[in-house]
Amino acid sequence: MGLLYGLIAVGLALIFGLMDVVNFAHGEFLMIAMYASFFLFAFFAIDPLLSAPLVAAALFVFGAVVYLLVVRFAMRAKANAGMVQIFSTFGLAIVMRGLAQFFFTPDYRSIPQSWLGGKTISVAGIFLPEPQLIGALVSIAAFACLYFFIHRTDFGRALEATREDPGAVALVGIDKNRVFALGWGLGAALVGLAGAIMAVFFYIYPDVGASFALIAYVTVALGGFGSVFGAFAGGIIVGLVEAVTALVLPPSLKSVGIYAVYLLVVFIRPRGLFGSM
Amino acid sequence: MDKTFAARRRRDLIIAAVLAALAALAPLLIKDVYVQNILILTLMYAALSQSWNILSGYCGQISLGHALYFGIGAYTTELLFTKFGVLPWFGMLAGGVIAAVIAMGLGYPFFRLRGHYFVIATIVIAEIGLLLFQNWEWAGAAMGITIPVRGDSWLKFQFMRSKLPYFYFALALCSLAWFVTWWLEDSKWGFWWRAVKDNPEAAESLGVVVFNSKMGAAAVSAFLVAVGGAFYAQFLAYIDPESVMGFQFSLLMALPAVLGGIGTLWGPVLGAAILIPMTELTRSYIGGSGRGVDLIVYGALIVLISLALPQGLVSLFSRTKAKGATR
C-alpha cells in the first residue's frame, strides 16, 4: 500500500511541490482513473494491468487540459493566490464528483476478476497478494523513471526553472504554459497509473478520491514539498505506519497513526523530511 | 483624514444595525418553514465564517480544521446537558472556553509551521478529533447523541413548534461575530493581526509579539465557532461526529469568507448570503435526481467566482467606491 500511496503522492508532489500549486482535485483525478480502468474492463475486457498505460495517457491529456482551462487562470491571480488555487481546484473537484455521479451513478463498482485478482504468490514462505505486489513493482518503476526525468532531462530542468522564475524562463524562449501543462499532465498520468492498479482492489464510486486525497497531501507534506524523492519516501512511511497502526488500534482508527506521525514530523522538522520549501 | 476614517467606521456600524433590524423583521413576511430554515443556516454560516475570518483572514493563518472547534462546542453542550443536566447556555460558554483553550494549546506547536504545512496540520488535527469522537463510546461514538425533548423553553434553548427562536439566536450570533470583528478591526489586536499576516518579521521589529497575536486570534476565533457549534447542536436536536465535525464544516466556514472577501469586514456576511441559499436551493431543486447536477452547478460557480474575483465579491463594491473617490 505504501508504494501506491507513494505513487499517488509523487503525482501530487509534482504538481504541488515542483510547481507550487495546490491541487485539491487530486483525489478526483484518481477517481477518474479508476473509472477509466473499470470501463475499459467492463466494455472491452481489457485487464487493468494492460489498460494502465492507456489510463495514464488519458489522464495525461486530462491533467494538461485542466491546467489550461482552470489552473492557468488561478495562477494568474495577484491577490490571495493561495486561496484562489485552493478554492478553484476544490470547486473543480466538486464538479468532477458531480459529473461522475451524473454519468456513472453513485453505485459502488468493482472489477470482478482480473488476471491478478485474488492470486497470491509465495516469496520465501510469505504469501503476498499478487495485485499489491505488481502495484509495488509498477510504482518503483514509475518512480525511477520520474526521478530520472526530473533530474536528467531538459524538461525536468525547464520545469524547475519555470517555477523559480517564470519571467527569466520566458526570455530564453520557454513557454511557461506549455511546461506547466506538461507538468500537470505528467502528475495526472502518475495518478492514472495508480488509479488503474487500485481499481483492482478497491470499490469505485464518485467520492472515492476524497478518502485518498488527504492521505496524499499528508504524504507529500511528510516528505517535504518540492521533493519527489520525499514524496516517495513519505508514501512508504505512510504505508508502514498504517500497517503498524492497524495491528495496535481498531481499524476505524487506522488513519490516526498516519496523522499523528505527520504532526510529529513537522513539529520536529517544519519543512518535512526532505523539503526544500 | 481622521474624520473620513471615523465616518467610515460609523457608516459600517449604521449599515450593520439597519441590516440586522431588517433581518429581525424578515420573519413577519416569511412564514415558510423551509425558507426560514435557509435563513437560519445562512446566518449561522455568516457567523461562523466571520469567526473563521478573524484567524485566517485578518491574521492570515489559513485553517481548514475549524470543524474541530465547531464539534467541540456541539459536544460539550450536549454532553453536559444529557449527562449532567447542565443547561445549554452554560454548555455553550463552556464549549467556547474549552475550544479556545484547545486552540491555544495547539497553537504552541502549530504556529511554528508555515504555508501548506500549517493548512495540512489543521486538516489533520480535525480529522484526528473526528476519528476519536467516532470511537469514544461514552460520547455515543459514531451513533452520536440525541437530545431529549423537554418541551419548548428558552431556559433549555429548545423549541419544537417554531423555528423563530433559533432564527433570532442565529441573528444575534451573527451580529455578535460581526460586531466583534468591527471592534477588533480598529484595535491594537486588529492592527497586529494584519501586520502579522503581511510580514511577520517586520511586525516583530515593530514590537508585535507575533506568536501572542496568533494565539489571541486563534482563541477568539475558536470561541465563537464553538458557540456556533453549540447552537447547531440545539437546532438539530441530534448530533453525531460526522454531522458536527466533518471536513465539510471547515470548508463551509472558509468558503463564504473567501467568496465574499477574505480578511474584510463584510466579506463573510456577503459570501454567506449568496453561498448558503445557493447551496440549499441547488440541492433541493436540482439535487433531487441524485445524479449530482447540483454538485456540478455548485462546483462550477465556486470555480468561476474564485477565478473571476480573487479578492472576493467585496472588491466589486470597493472598486466602484475608489472610482467615486477620485472623481
Added chain:
Amino acid sequence: MTALLETRGVWQRFGGLVANSDVSISVGRGEIVGLIGPNGAGKSTLFNLIAGVLPPTQGSIWFDGEDVTNMPAAERCQRGVGRTFQVVKSFETMTVIDNVIVGALVRNTVMREARRKAHEVLEFTGLAARAEVLASDLVPAEKRRLEVARALATEPKLLLLDEVLTGLTPTEAQTGVALVRKVRDAGITVLMVEHVMEIVMPLVDRAIVLDLGKVLVEGNPTEVVRDPKVISAYLGDRHAVGA
C-alpha cells in the same frame, strides 16, 4: 556617560562560516554612526544581531545600560530599538497610515493616540499626502521612507537604518540624507549600514568599517576614507568602485 549601544566581543558563526568575529563597537547618544564595508563584510549580520533577529554565538550586546543579548526583537523594540529592512518589508495590504499605526501602538495603547502619533510621523517624514494609499502602490523611494516612518513611530532611542539610501536617485538620496539629519535633530541616535561610502560619509559623525567580519577601522569619516586599509579593502572588492 555610557554608550547607548555596545557590542562586546560579538561572534557569529553559521556552520563553518564566521560572519562576525570579536566585534566590539559602541554608539554614543545623539550620534550618527555609519557602519560600512565591502560586500560580505558582515554588516548585515551585525545589524541583525543588534536588532535581535538572532542571538550571537558568543559575546554580549548592551543597550541603554542593559544586557539585551538574548532579548527577542519585539522586546528590544519596546526598549527603544527601531529598525528598517534592507529589502523593504511593508505591510502591503495595509494603507500607509495603517502601516505606521502598527509601529505607533508600541507606546500608545489608545487607538486615537496611536493614530495621531502616526499622522505626526507622516508629516515628519513627508508622507502625509500618501496616508490613505495602499503600501503596495508606493514607489520604491516612498517605501523606503515608509520603513523609516514606521520605525520612528515606535519612538526609538536608537534607529537602525539598513541601506536606506542605496539604490535611490541622487535627488531622492538628498531627501533621505535630510531626513536622517532631521531624525538626529529630534534627539534620536542613528546607526546606519551603507555599502557605498560617498553617500554616507558627509552625513555621519563617525564611521566603523567592517571587513571579513572584523572591525577594520573606526574614526571620523574624513580620516577613515583616507586610511590605506580601507582603500585596499574596498579595491579588493570588485563590486565597489565607489571609494
